Amino acid sequence: PNENTLYYNFIRHVQGVDNNQTVFRNVGNLYADYSILPNLQFRSDLGLDLLFQNEDYYADRNTNAGENTNGYGDSRIVNIVNYTTNNYLTWDTQFAEDHKLTAVAGMSYQSSDRYLTFVSGTNFPTDSFTKLASAADITGGSTTQTVFRFLSYFSRANYTFKDRYLLSASARVDGSSRFGSNERYGFFPSISAGWIVSREEFMSDVDFLSFLKFRASYGLTGNANIGNFPSRGLYGGTGYAGLSGLSPSQTPNPDLKWERTAQYNFGLDFELVGDRISGEVDYYIKKTDDLLLNVNVPATSGFTSQLRNVGELENKGFEFVLNTHNLVGEFQWTSNFNIAFNSNKITDLDGQVITGGFLNRAVEGEPIAVMWGKEYAGVDPDNGDALYHLHSEDGKDYDAGTTNSYSEANDVVIGDPNPDFIGGLGNRFSYKNFDLNVLLQFVYGNDIYNGGGRYQSANGDFFDNQTKNQLNRWQEPGDITDVPEARLFGGNGSNPSSRYIHDASYLRLKNVVFGYTLPQSALDRLNLQRVRLYVSGLNLLTFTDYPGWDPEVNTDLYSQSNNLNIGNEFYSVPQARTISFGVNIGF
Known part of the structure; x- marks a missing residue:
């Protein structure tokens, strides 16, 4: 391997590192039903999910991780115990012939504990001894534990009159250990109504319409998709000169509470021609x-941000689903088409501008996670300089000229993820014992910021492998191109x-499955x-103008709990194209 590369030669890493992961997992469920009365049932269920994961890592002395330490090794053990229980009563009754009522009341509980043990060592006698028992120096070790709990109480009632007028109402109280001591529980009610028009007498002569239902609903839901302890004032152990101590790592927010979404929904279901x-x-x-959201706080507090409840967001849109039986008989063909249009806008943020991801921001009046920065204007044909647009202070005047000074260009909205x-x-075909399923997936109108672009398409500024469009760089006065002159550093x-923002619309052949079921005569001989x-086949073809590796990925450079980290790529590993062969056997 060439040792004179600017970056560490990764071939050495591929050849000199062993990284083995072993996972044991057990998922089990147990339930019991009891009929208290003919129309009153009690059910209790318990689910248990156990995960034990062991990771052994060793880098020999020819790698950058082990060359100065005579080898480096570590071992990590992760143990997760997750269990849930649900207990509820169901009352199902019919009265006065036209009235049906089903009511449910109960509770659920979830507990999850995650334990991690880690130890590392260096100075191994030879690269043939890779276990930590052979390390002369144990250089690190830690154990951590994190937990979360959910406790919920719920009720629901469904009422039907004459099999065509429907009414449903529910209410639930959810509590989470993730929220502040003052706001641990949230109340989330909902109500819905439906009318099956096709069962009315005046629809009896409408032959082409076999089913028509109108429905409307309103409900509140809660979001707790955050870390386990964001409401707590946290301290971490530290040491200096052999003395132990504590240092604050997070400010408390006892008023942190559930993010709430109120949804209004209006819809209809239909069936035509049978x-x-x-x-x-x-x-x-x-x-x-x-x-x-992580809100900016004065740095004089010792911290720069804190997770808080702030602002309002609105989403609205249409969803459409169409199912068709195109061919029936010996050769069958069915299709399923779905499309969803959604627009969102932050309607209130208390005047805050919150950053996250690479260029993403939360700004009042804009969609969540819009990309904010300088607008690239191409190349000056006279000297090869990169140009940037100038805008008015409010960002609305796009005719304010251009500049070759990056710092002079003002920031505006330049992308929307x-x-x-x-x-x-989806299409499903079947003929005799053969079946074929084909699924196409599409996304349109979103932008991706390629964070690696400034290293991969860099005009000589960096030494990463460059994209081929760099061959179109400006080279002499009069050249018309959007790639600036290559200038070393x-x-x-x-x-x-x-x-580096690109349209990430795509059409993907997501999944194709071709199967053959053995005929009954062969099954009888096999006693099956x-x-x-x-x-x-998974991810077989992708049609897109996105110049990166995969338009359907998001970088893990930032924490995934950051809900502004949307539409970013940074050398993100593309999804694999996978071909699988299998057999399903029923006894």
């Missing part, structure tokens, strides 16, 4: 308040800007109930 054509149409408005619509198209256009052979 059940040959069916579908759903929905319009919804979702208003979210008490957003869980939220798609205009998403959807999918010159920073000519390689700063973060809209230059069912045998199906299949081949499956």
